[in-house]
Amino acid sequence: MANVQNLDPTASPLDYYGWELRRHREAAGLSQGQLGEIIFCTGSLIGQIETTRRVPTRDFSERADAALGTDGLFSRLVGLVLRSQLPTWFQPYAEMEARATYISAFQAQVVYGLLQTEEYARALLGVDQPGKVDEMVAARLDRQRILHREQPPAVWVVLSEAVLLQEVGGRDVMRGQLARLLEFSDSPWVKVQVLPFSVGQHTGMMGSFNLLRFDDGPDLFYLESYDQGHMTANPQVIRERSFGYARLQATALSPEDSVALITRVMEERYGDQPWSDRSTVA
Structure with missing residues (x-):
């Protein structure tokens, strides 16, 4: 447990957030319990965030800003805090993803992170690090905020x-x-295609990958393994992978036919009928 008196605000974004929360709370003459009453949480939660034992949410941060009159300080800090909860090797990609104007993703095993539900992300992330699942899910969901910007990136998956x-x-x-x-x-900026098993061998069989494009920078190629990510702007790699992605798009079902397949799988494989009565989806 971090000692609030010895909390080092330079140690991490989470430490800085806790230090600033305590500083502004005390400057307002409020106890942890009093601040908790104002923003509809427990004083214990305030204490846990001040001592870095809990990671703040965006909703908590917005309410803290309103209660303490901090002009959006905590709403700005929470993005850094949540990003710091991502694996260290993944953080550079997350930063570039947030800046991209066009994202192309091929996923061989799981739904692309920007499109995951909270429940799906929780089940996925809880496999390896069940003790940090809340923080990791919050960080993953925060990445999805780029889809709701006034000018969101174009995303093709x-x-x-x-x-x-x-x-x-x-x-x-x-x-x-x-x-x-x-x-x-129905989204004008997000398109999903499904690559059916019936295509046989294809250019994505070596694994999932992403391509990022920017208004003011070179394209980036990103490849992820179990515990590390590789990102490069090498023109030859970009050329080869861009062509490979175009082949995947051409081979996959159209967005409309993909909707039909997703709907069929959802109803036949994951519908309400008993296991014994459900048709098998190939």
């Missing part, structure tokens, strides 16, 4: 059919996740 069939978190979670994918069918 190709998913292997395996992504639809690999059950993550149980049938209800999968049904909710596939329903989320269907919601994007």
Whole structure:
């Protein structure tokens, strides 16, 4: 447990957030319990955030700003705090992803992070680090805020059919996740295609990858393994992977036919009918 008297605000974004929360609370003459009453939480939660034992949410930060009159300080800091909860090797990619104007993603095993539901992300992230799942889920969901900007990036995602069939978190979670994918069918800036098993061998069989494009910088290629990520702007790599991605798009089902397949899988594989009565989806 961090000692609030010895908290070093330079140690991390989370330490700085806790230090600033305590400083502004005390300057306002409020106890932890009094501030908790104002922003509808417990004084214990205030103490845990001040001592870095809990990670603040964006909602908490907005309420703290309103209660303490801090002119958006905590709402600005919380983005840094949540990003710091991502794996160190992933943080550079997350920073570039937030700046990209066009994102192309191929996912062979799981739904792309920007399109995941909270329940799907929780089940996925809880496998390896159950003790940090709340913080990691909050960080993943915060990444998705770029889709709701006034000028969001254009996002094109190709998913292997395996992504639809690999059950993550149980049938209800999968049904909710596939329903989320269907919601994007009306989005002008997010498109989803499914690469069916029937295509056989394809250029994405070596693994998932992303391509990022920017208004004011070179394109980036990102490849992720189990515990590290590789990002490069090498022109030859960008050329080869861009062509490979175009081939995936051309081979995949159209966005409209992808909607039909996602709908069928959602109803037949993850619907309400008993296991014994459900048709098997190939």
